[in-house]
Amino acid sequence: MVQSDRPIHVLHVDDEPDFATLAADFLERENDSFVVETATTAGAGLDVLATEDIDCVVSDYDMPEQNGIEFLNAVREDYPSLPFILFTGKGSESIASDAISAGVTDYLQKQAGTGQYKLLANRIKNVVSQYRAEQQATKTERRLQELSEASNDVLWMFSSDWDELLYINSAYEDIWGRSTETLAAQPRDFLHGVHPDDREQVTAAMNQLSNGNPADLEYRVNEDENYQRWIWVQAEPITDSAGTVTRIAGFARDITERKKRERTLRQERMFIDQALNALDDAFYVINPDGTMRRWNETALERTGYTDAEISEMQAIEFFPEDERERVGEAIEEALTTGSATVEANVLTKHGEYIPHEFTGARLTDPEGNLTGLVGIARDISERKAQQERFQAFIENSTDIIVVLDEDGTYLYQSPSVEHVLGYEPEALLGENAFEYIHPEDRQEVMETFSEAVSNPEMTPTVECRFRHKDGSWRWIEAVGNNQLDNPAVEGFVINSRDITERKKHEQEL
Numbered sequence: 023m024v025q026s027d028r029p030i031h032v033l034h035v036d037d038e039p040d041f042a043t044l045a046a047d048f049l050e051r052e053n054d055s056f057v058v059e060t061a062t063t064a065g066a067g068l069d070v071l072a073t074e075d076i077d078c079v080v081s082d083y084d085m086p087e088q089n090g091i092e093f094l095n096a097v098r099e100d101y102p103s104l105p106f107i108l109f110t111g112k113g114s115e116s117i118a119s120d121a122i123s124a125g126v127t128d129y130l131q132k133q134a135g136t137g138q139y140k141l142l143a144n145r146i147k148n149v150v151s152q153y154r155a156e157q158q159a160t161k162t163e164r165r166l167q168e169l170s171e172a173s174n175d176v177l178w179m180f181s182s183d184w185d186e187l188l189y190i191n192s193a194y195e196d197i198w199g200r201s202t203e204t205l206a207a208q209p210r211d212f213l214h215g216v217h218p219d220d221r222e223q224v225t226a227a228m229n230q231l232s233n234g235n236p237a238d239l240e241y242r243v244n245e246d247e248n249y250q251r252w253i254w255v256q257a258e259p260i261t262d263s264a265g266t267v268t269r270i271a272g273f274a275r276d277i278t279e280r281k282k283r284e285r286t287l288r289q290e291r292m293f294i295d296q297a298l299n300a301l302d303d304a305f306y307v308i309n310p311d312g313t314m315r316r317w318n319e320t321a322l323e324r325t326g327y328t329d330a331e332i333s334e335m336q337a338i339e340f341f342p343e344d345e346r347e348r349v350g351e352a353i354e355e356a357l358t359t360g361s362a363t364v365e366a367n368v369l370t371k372h373g374e375y376i377p378h379e380f381t382g383a384r385l386t387d388p389e390g391n392l393t394g395l396v397g398i399a400r401d402i403s404e405r406k407a408q409q410e411r412f413q414a415f416i417e418n419s420t421d422i423i424v425v426l427d428e429d430g431t432y433l434y435q436s437p438s439v440e441h442v443l444g445y446e447p448e449a450l451l452g453e454n455a456f457e458y459i460h461p462e463d464r465q466e467v468m469e470t471f472s473e474a475v476s477n478p479e480m481t482p483t484v485e486c487r488f489r490h491k492d493g494s495w496r497w498i499e500a501v502g503n504n505q506l507d508n509p510a511v512e513g514f515v516i517n518s519r520d521i522t523e524r525k526k527h528e529q530e531l
Contacts, residue, residue: 031075031149032058035067035084035093038307045080048139053147071101077150082277083110083117085498091117094124099162103156105149109142118454127153144441157314161292180268182232182259185209197253199244199274217242217249227257231270234259239340240277254282266406304378304399308337308353310392324401326371342369349380356382356395388478408510428475430455430468432514442520444491460487460495471502475514478504483523497525 032049036042037343039062046058059074061067064085070076079097083090090108097106108121111132118129127149130142176197179188187209190202198215205211216224220241227237237257242249257272295318299307304321308314314332322329326341336528341349345366352364361383366377382397422443423436431454435447459467463486474480487495498520505511 023513029055029057030146032056032080032146033061033070033074034058034080035064035085036061036063036109037085038082045142047137048136049143049146052140052143056143056146062391064088064090064096067093068096071097071104078105078107079148080107080109080146083108090486091120091124093119094126098125103145105153107142107145107149115365141511156340163521172275176253178273179269179271180209182270184228184232184242184270188269194274197243197251197274199246203362215243215245227255229261232267234261234265234267237272250278251276252278282454283477302375303401306337306397308382308397310394312336312338315394321399323476324370324376324399325368326374331371341366342366342375351381352380353395356397357384357392358383358385396502402509407512408508420519422518424516425505425511426453426455426471426516427513430471442518443496456490460489461486467500471514474502474504475506478507480504485525488518496520497522 030053032043034042034049036045039060042060042062043361046060049058050056059070059076061070064081064087067079067081071079073191081090081093085093088096090110092363094106094108097104104124105127106125107128107130108126109130110117123131128145130138130145133137148185152332160471173191174193176191176194178190178194180186181188187206190205192202194202194205194212198212200211200215204276213221213224224241227239236259237255238254240254242251243253244251253274254277255272255274257270259267260269260271262268299317299320301318301320304324305316305318306314306321307316314335314337317332321332325332327335337353338346338350347368349364352362356362361381363379363381365375365377365379368378369375379400379402380397380399382395384392385394385396387393420438421436422439423434424432424439425434427433431452435445435450437447439445439450440448456464456471467484467486470482470484474482480502483499484502485497485499488498490496497520498518499515499521501513503517505513
């Protein structure tokens with residue numbers, strides 16, 4: 023339909039000025055959207071067309087200089103689709119045939135009375151309506167064509183049986199490496215550009231679409247590039263009112279770069295997984311809600327649980343009931359301060375207790391929001407066994423066993439110190455050992471200790487006088503052993519025995 027608020031500009035050409043004016047008046051009365059321009063010769067009509075935006079030409083046939091058919095031919099040279107109605111009082115089959123051959127839009131013979139103008143007005147309205155619709159359709163089609171050609175995606179449409187190519191844009195040639203002309207002549211030629219290993223998948227998708235079902239798939243194309251180009255295809259069947267598939271339309275998008283990134287990410291993930299699985303320690307990542315997000319194979323072996331079981335567990339479930347509060351506090355410390363270390367038993371699926379040292383650190387996103395906790399769990403069973411053996415040894419030894427830090431400060435004293443030197447085991451903790459050595463022996467002992475701290479392979483032995491709790495001096499023989507780097511000890515161990523009686527005997531001799 024012609025829009026009522028949009029005027030229709032009509033050019034009426036007739037060599038009789040009075041008739042042209044009369045016709046213009048009647049037409050404008052018949053339709054208030056009409057604006058009629060008049061001309062009395064074909065040449066004058068061409069001048070109006072050159073300067074005005076005319077929607078329809080109405081022309082007489084019998085005119086001097088150029089008749090209506092000649093005028094029509096002249097109009098068609100510059101305005102091939104402009105509506106042209108031959109409105110003539112001289113009618114014949116010959117004139118009508120010539121007019122049709124010249125591309126006239128409509129043919130109407132003049133009649134007596136004013137009723138002819140109503141008929142003419144309807145003809146003008148109809149041909150202009152059709153003309154404008156065709157113009158709009160052409161404009162829309164042109165825009166769609168421009169958009170299609172500007173797209174990097176391949177846009178296509180086939181008949182339902184894939185035997186006719188209805189549309190494809192030029193992006194096909196870049197992505198497939200094949201010509202659109204060949205595809206138009208052989209609509210299934212695109213299959214020759216599909217990787218041989220993927221053709222069965224593509225053929226199945228074609229049958230699926232022909233049967234009325236949409237398709238979504240990825241495959242490789244372009245033989246010239248050794249099928250290194252990946253595409254993503256989405257397609258839909260188009261049906262008529264009866265539900266019969268009439269056409270199939272879709273698009274193909276080049277996703278080669280995405281596939282390369284995915285392959286790189288897979289390789290990186292594989293590398294990370296291999297590295298994590300090579301660890302002797304259990305690796306884990308905990309979500310903010312306490313559920314397990316990631317773990318390595320060592321965690322599976324250590325706990326006895328499967329991947330599926332761990333995925334449904336809270337991290338706290340891996341610990342005995344009586345240790346969960348302490349572990350929870352360590353987790354809260356890591357989330358608050360950034361990191362934390364705690365020793366706790368892992369309760370395995372089979373009820374076994376395995377001592378571990380857990381070191382965790384907070385995880386955040388680029389905005390600083392908490393995303394979880396990452397950590398390492400180290401089996402310290404051997405360390406614990408060493409500590410227990412060491413503890414049993416020193417508690418049952420008749421010699422004095424002490425542990426000093428690298429500055430000579432007491433970290434531990436065995437119970438035997440009480441009956442040898444009179445001090446309770448905890449009395450000297452935090453004190454400097456050199457302060458209790460006789461001034462005449464102190465310098466030599468300090469130098470030997472300093473050398474042994476720097477050289478872990480050295481096992482020095484010294485004899486010196488040590489102050490008893492009662493103020494007397496007792497001779498002791500001390501053998502040192504550097505265990506500062508041993509996680510089970512973390513100190514310098516000295517085994518001392520009282521040799522006072524031996525020294526007295528030597529002096530007597």
